[in-house]
Amino acid sequence: MKQLIEKYNIDCNFESQQAILYTNEDAKEKKLVLEAEAYQMLGIKGGHLVESIPFPIPMKKALVMENQAQFNPPLAFTKVIIDQLLKNNVKIFENTTAIDIDNNENTIVRTAKGYNVICKNVIVASQFPFYEGQAFYSTRMYPSRSYVLGFTSKNTYPGGMYLDIDQPKHSIRYAKHNGGEDVWLLGGESHKTGQYHKEDDDPYSSLMKYGSRYFSIKEWQYQWSAQDFTTLDKVPYIGVLNNKHPNIYVATGYRKWGMTNSIVAAQLLTDIITKTHNPFQQLYQPQRFHADPDLKKFISNNTNVAKEFIKGKIANKSHEQLEPNKATKTKIDGQTIGVFKDNNNHIHAVDTTCTHLGCECNWNQVELSWDCPCHGSRFSYDGKVIEGPATKDLKKIDYKI
Numbered sequence: 001m002k003q004l005i006e007k008y009n010i011d012c013n014f015e016s017q018q019a020i021l022y023t024n025e026d027a028k029e030k031k032l033v034l035e036a037e038a039y040q041m042l043g044i045k046g047g048h049l050v051e052s053i054p055f056p057i058p059m060k061k062a063l064v065m066e067n068q069a070q071f072n073p074p075l076a077f078t079k080v081i082i083d084q085l086l087k088n089n090v091k092i093f094e095n096t097t098a099i100d101i102d103n104n105e106n107t108i109v110r111t112a113k114g115y116n117v118i119c120k121n122v123i124v125a126s127q128f129p130f131y132e133g134q135a136f137y138s139t140r141m142y143p144s145r146s147y148v149l150g151f152t153s154k155n156t157y158p159g160g161m162y163l164d165i166d167q168p169k170h171s172i173r174y175a176k177h178n179g180g181e182d183v184w185l186l187g188g189e190s191h192k193t194g195q196y197h198k199e200d201d202d203p204y205s206s207l208m209k210y211g212s213r214y215f216s217i218k219e220w221q222y223q224w225s226a227q228d229f230t231t232l233d234k235v236p237y238i239g240v241l242n243n244k245h246p247n248i249y250v251a252t253g254y255r256k257w258g259m260t261n262s263i264v265a266a267q268l269l270t271d272i273i274t275k276t277h278n279p280f281q282q283l284y285q286p287q288r289f290h291a292d293p294d295l296k297k298f299i300s301n302n303t304n305v306a307k308e309f310i311k312g313k314i315a316n317k318s319h320e321q322l323e324p325n326k327a328t329k330t331k332i333d334g335q336t337i338g339v340f341k342d343n344n345n346h347i348h349a350v351d352t353t354c355t356h357l358g359c360e361c362n363w364n365q366v367e368l369s370w371d372c373p374c375h376g377s378r379f380s381y382d383g384k385v386i387e388g389p390a391t392k393d394l395k396k397i398d399y400k401i
Helices: 002-007 026-042 074-087 203-214 258-273 294-313
Strands: 015-023 047-050 061-070 098-103 107-111 116-119 122-124 141-153 161-164 170-176 182-192 217-231 237-242 245-252 326-332 335-341 347-351 362-364 369-371 378-380 385-387
Touching (some): 141 203, 182 203, 203 217, 245 258, 326 362
Antiparallel strands (some): 107 116, 141 217, 362 369
8 A cells, every 4th residue: 555655647646654452350451461462473563552541531551563554535545546547548337237247158247237347357445346146245245334533633633543452442633634723533332234233223322422521522523334245254355256256356344444355455456456475365365154153143133134024024113293304114005115205394214124135124313214123224314325235225105294
């Protein structure tokens, strides 16, 4: 990453920072000690334990790793790389959703608009593979959402990138923004997509309470969310899709480390396709399946999916006197209907059956979306796909309260 930034003179605020893991729990403290010992055994330089961090957050021990990279924003980096690709006659097609792959005499990528791409090799690098080819990624990953607040502080940011390894996890770092004040970024409040402790859970409010407790807030400025997929063993799937499709490749399951794992994927897939030896090919191969702990996680994930599938099918909530900007579910002739009333009192009704594999979507009041608790598809209040694996919108229903 650093080499690319220097080569193309990319202005993306690339800088070296400490990365700090910290804990306030005795059991987790031991984990940090073992991690530090592992660094020494492996000859990894720059890792050391400390007893304090420059925030008034309760903690017992922290593990510091020196010389880690931070850059912001990714768009500044990506724009320059895209310009370089275009100079090399690479064609980029936007607003062109790939939905399937035919892999017979020719490898053909099918798109939602009816256009086809005939090619020799295909890399499926969508966040969730739009084409699974009997590799069953739906059963071997789970989706989760997390949230971020951007704010200015009365204090000067002390440097470093911090991650709490306790539950609930929180992270803190900063970004240089448009030449103005440093914007502090507070993240956390993760949960499985579509699965909420309470319907009125507001992760942003929880983050604000946490931030107000430990940081001298000057002004809350930004908020956004992200979705990530985690594999059974928490290592990404990067490589050949499966043995039946040797010319189709996949890169997925980055967890929350997309900016680093994407670089790993780019290098590894390049080496595999050009038949260049790469010592990490076996580590990331998508076909791997370890009996323990993968098997336990596999059973746990799919038991959870089955529970959410059944729970969604029997949902039946009152829709009387629905308030504006709120949604609920009801049943009509045995069909589960999601009903949303906008601020103009217009009703938007959809069949909440996810168009991916048929789970029932749940309402996300924070982001006004229908979210699938099984595999992470998300739809707008009127049923349009926000993110996959689903590629088809929810069916609209003609419905009046």
